[in-house]
Amino acid sequence: MEKIKQFTMRFHMKNSKEEEALQFLQSKSEILGISQNTFLIKLITDAMEEPVEKEFNMDKMTTAIVNGVEKKLLNLVVSMMKTSNRENEKTEAGINDEEDKVGLEEAISEDAMEFLNMF
Amino acid sequence: MNDYKMNGSEIIGIDHGFGNMKTRNTVFRTGVKTFKDIPTFGIDVLNYEGMYYLIGEGHKPFIAEKIADQDYYILTLAAIAKELKIRGMKSADVILAVGLPIVWVSNQREEFKKYLMQNENVEFLYKDICYRIHIKDVRIYPQGFAAVASNLTGFEGINILADIGNGTMNTLFINDHKPQGDKFYTDKLGVQQCINQIKNRLLSESGSVINESQIEKFLITGKLDIKPEYQQSMREEAEEYVRGIFSKLIEYDYNPDLMKLHVVGGGGCLIKNFGIYDHSRVEIITDICATAKGYEIVAYNSMEREKRLGA
Numbered sequence: 001m002e003k004i005k006q007f008t009m010r011f012h013m014k015n016s017k018e019e020e021a022l023q024f025l026q027s028k029s030e031i032l033g034i035s036q037n038t039f040l041i042k043l044i045t046d047a048m049e050e051p052v053e054k055e056f057n058m059d060k061m062t063t064a065i066v067n068g069v070e071k072k073l074l075n076l077v078v079s080m081m082k083t084s085n086r087e088n089e090k091t092e093a094g095i096n097d098e099e100d101k102v103g104l105e106e107a108i109s110e111d112a113m114e115f116l117n118m119f
Numbered sequence: 120m121n122d123y124k125m126n127g128s129e130i131i132g133i134d135h136g137f138g139n140m141k142t143r144n145t146v147f148r149t150g151v152k153t154f155k156d157i158p159t160f161g162i163d164v165l166n167y168e169g170m171y172y173l174i175g176e177g178h179k180p181f182i183a184e185k186i187a188d189q190d191y192y193i194l195t196l197a198a199i200a201k202e203l204k205i206r207g208m209k210s211a212d213v214i215l216a217v218g219l220p221i222v223w224v225s226n227q228r229e230e231f232k233k234y235l236m237q238n239e240n241v242e243f244l245y246k247d248i249c250y251r252i253h254i255k256d257v258r259i260y261p262q263g264f265a266a267v268a269s270n271l272t273g274f275e276g277i278n279i280l281a282d283i284g285n286g287t288m289n290t291l292f293i294n295d296h297k298p299q300g301d302k303f304y305t306d307k308l309g310v311q312q313c314i315n316q317i318k319n320r321l322l323s324e325s326g327s328v329i330n331e332s333q334i335e336k337f338l339i340t341g342k343l344d345i346k347p348e349y350q351q352s353m354r355e356e357a358e359e360y361v362r363g364i365f366s367k368l369i370e371y372d373y374n375p376d377l378m379k380l381h382v383v384g385g386g387g388c389l390i391k392n393f394g395i396y397d398h399s400r401v402e403i404i405t406d407i408c409a410t411a412k413g414y415e416i417v418a419y420n421s422m423e424r425e426k427r428l429g430a
Contacts (some may be wrong), residue, residue, distance in 0.1 A: 033207055107269040108420040115298035116417060117267070119222040119261055 128212040130374040132414035138285030141411040145201040148175040166244040186234040200245035210251040216418035222305040223262040232257045248323045258418040265413030277378035283386020313360035337407040341392035357393040373421045
């Protein structure tokens with residue numbers, strides 16, 4: 001059975017950097033027609049592929065990742081041929097909003113299926 | 120892939136609540152007002168077969184059968200439109216994944232399915248956008264359980280799942296990850312009962328008629344900017360309602376020392392704000408869209424399984 005772990009991200013609107021980050025997340029995912037969840041996971045997984053530098057440079061790394069991710073996601077979007085007209089009124093980036101669909105066929109246990117089949 | 124699809128069809132989970140309609144990404148009031156002509160006010164307008172419907176307006180009283188009138192059908196179309204807009208679509212083949220109170224599923228399933236599939240091909244305008252949908256199938260599941268069906272790993276030992284909606288409370292035992300097919304109940308013990316009790320109390324004590332939306336605000340947040348004595352009366356009624364919930368659960372052999380309680384649905388906030396309980400043994404699932412999301416997951420898995428088994 002697939003195990004899903006969830007967490008919620010909070011952006012403090014008093015902090016201009018965080019506000020900017022939220023706006024970036026919202027606008028990019030909207031333009032690309034993908035969820036904020038997908039966008040963030042891609043961002044993290046791409047970060048994992050980056051070589052670890054001795055002196056950690058957050059700004060440099062973020063720029064590199066974002067550029068790389070954007071390129072990949074744009075390709076993805078072209079293939080998806082989806083419109084970018086998304087409606088999302090949430091102010092929090094809900095990492096838990098959408099489950100990863102990979103391996104979904106394993107997400108429901110036999111016991112749960114058996115129960116559902118009773119009805 | 121962002122959305123659940125099956126053979127090119129969009130799987131759309133809809134939780135037809137008595138208080139709110141929920142989809143994966145949207146929540147709106149369960150209310151419809153019908154007009155012959157374009158309503159002057161309101162932007163949430165659906166135009167279907169020559170009639171205009173103002174979505175989210177008015178309040179629908181509790182009815183045991185959701186198919187009694189066309190309201191839930193119109194609300195379903197609005198829910199589909201809202202979801203399709205988020206998915207960037209105006210036309211689609213759709214598989215609806217919906218639910219009914221747990222003890223009514225078997226009896227009402229066919230009728231509800233027929234009701235939602237009254238027209239396989241539907242064309243309507245919603246907020247001036249034309250939607251063309253083909254409803255290919257309707258899958259119906261027990262309410263509440265769908266919200267946790269894909270995540271039963273946390274249900275070690277004896278657990279009670281209580282789905283407290285506006286109209287009903289659905290209760291199910293889940294022991295060591297396994298839902299108990301002989302221990303589930305539906306009671307007309309929804310949040311609306313609490314709202315009615317508060318309204319009656321304030322009316323009898325002070326002659327004041329309080330707006331339901333104010334009461335809802337109080338129940339969700341635990342506070343409201345009104346006279347302290349009014350607030351005290353409201354609090355007492357809410358606490359009484361929560362005690363009633365726990366009494367009902369105890370009738371079903373709930374023992375807080377021996378088992379865990381998991382609460383889904385809008386009633387969770389009442390437990391949180393007005394209940395006395397051991398926080399380490401009660402989980403309140405605050406995502407109001409959890410059941411609608413769960414319907415999609417369950418429907419997708421069921422269909423995948425059927426495909427594998429060649430059904």
